[in-house]
Amino acid sequence: MERLQNQNSNASTSSSITGPVWPTIDGALGLTEEEEALTYARRFYKFGFCLLPWLWAVNCFYFWPVLLHSSSFPRIRPYVVGSAIGFVIFTTVLSAWALTFAIGGESLFGSAWDDLVMYNVAEKLGLVGWT
């Protein structure tokens, strides 16, 4: 409660200068209480480790004001920044692999390329058989 009032007074003083009032991108329609926002940010951050970089990206998008204003919401910020870093790293690794696969082709991988490429796998498993 105190923290909330603190945040509100912070918000009212900071909104006259800079700084967001709400932690989420939806403003008044999204999460308004800091505790709840903290729970959500933490949960998204932890779940993103299950090979879910997109969840990290959504986390960053959702808490965009926290990311933008570096001095606001000090408790939420570490999770959001962690999500952003995680997303960038994962995307870099994944796109590096995908580009290598696509551009390298058979010359790089040899026979394994045919085994790995998706349309062959799909045909082998019969996933597109019905059209």
Added chain:
Amino acid sequence: MARNAKPTSLLDSLGEEIIRIVTPVSICMFLVVILVSVLNKDSSNSASVSSIATIAYNESSSDSDWDKFIGALLNSLAFVGVVTLATFILVLLFYFRCTKFLKIYMGYSAFVVLGFLGGEIALFFITDYSFPVDCITFVVILLNFSVVGVIAVFMSKMAIFVTQGYLVVIGMLVAYWFTLLPEWTTWVLLVAMALYDLAAVLLPIGPLRILVELAISRDEDIPALVYEARPVTQNNSSNATGVAQRRVWRETRVVNSAPVEDQNSGALDSDSVGNNQNGTNLVSVEEGRYQERISELTAPLIEQRLNYQWLVQEEDSSGGGFPIERIGLGSSGAIKLGLGDFIFYSVLVGRAAMYDFMTVYACYLAILAGLGVTLILLALYQKALPALPVSIFLGLEVRGEDLNFGYSSKSGLVVVNSSVLCKRDLDSVDHLLLHCIRTRVLWEKAYWILQANWMTASTGDIPFVPLPSHPQAVYPLKTQGTYQPAASQIEQILVPCLGNRSIGPLQQYQGYLGRLKPHVTTHQPHWDFPLFMGYFIRVFRLVYSQIHGIFGVNWESLTYSCKRIQLKSISSELNNPIFRFNQSLKSLAPHVKI
């Protein structure tokens, strides 16, 4: 920022909310059209998918028309039967407060749609275009996409944009799947679903109505997949004190009404909720590994389709089952449209896309007109309404007309670049979208329903003067004087029924349509319900016949039926120049000098 103390009018908030509903519907339809046109290149029309919807009869191109029709009818009846059963099961589950189960089922169905259907369609793309993606990347991306989608649908406080985007994607995927059904089955299915929707929502024994009443009496939300538009926040709510509340799924607290002070605004607390229909797992009895697998995949799919096509304010996730089409207004003032509505509108347009694009265009406008009518009715009636019937019937009507004009040959000597729609003017994008007489008629209808009087500029920004060789009249444009009689006649029809509301100007639409401003006049009539019913019937018939009217007008029957309602001004209104296209220009606008 200055606070706008003037009470917001019905039309202000309704206009903004309509935009926020029409945009995602249009996006969904557009995506389905793209999918249909890109993916169906090598598969012919005879390719069909076994599913619940074809359980009774599998159409093949060698059957006669009558056989196809009977088969399609049987299919549709079976499908509607499954949907009804699923809805009743949903009502039962909701009655016994198994909301956790419903929510889990909702998440599961979203996962299956996004994961399996989305994966299937992605595989279609990959195999058609031989995209060199490897299976690891593909699996990771698909997994990400589905899991985040389930989370977005599951959790109530996710980013609005993400949730809305995923709901549109789910609608698009299911709609594309439906367009793979055989042709006759699709059309008959659309009609059957529209009729079912009408029955289920409006009849006292209808499952949807029961569900809505249960939800209202308990002040709860129905778990279903429903698209909720972002609520329109007024100026006085933009500060921290007035937090616009979105009614979230699990909370049964009393929702603070949206800070819309005007009681005439759309913030009506109609608790029409989208119902989740729990689909029953109807296992296909067809043999073969191929078909079994399809039935496994499509049975939960069908179950998921028990999205209520509600325009309700809840983000209900629908479990499977048949979408129920409904419209309601949320307590936060946002309009909710059930996902089934998205799906069936997109199916209609997607099917039309298999023929040609003019059909798509006309169907799209018809659907928008129907949606507009339904939204207006929603605002007036303030209870759950079926969203499908009007749009589907207008759309089918347009499709049924011979819109296959084909494109005029540009190499011909006589006809050079004439417009495909009206064959009278030069063909151009501006002309097709805005200025063609037929297009303008359709736009005029849509806006007329919203009480706006469309004042359009002519092609090339000069006062439009119709050529003497074309006796068919077109609108005289851009003059202040000409449309006043028209406006007052529209007002006479619609405004008296809306009660004592002042109507402010509609928004101006920027961008491509920036020159064109809908124009609304202010009026202060009084409410009269029986009069409204009479007017409504006339409006509906007039709109219906106006679509007919593009191709030929049957005024006599219309006049006759209107006379039976005994409203004196009707026949004069029917004869007023706006609706008459077969007269000379002089009679249309006698005071315009030509």
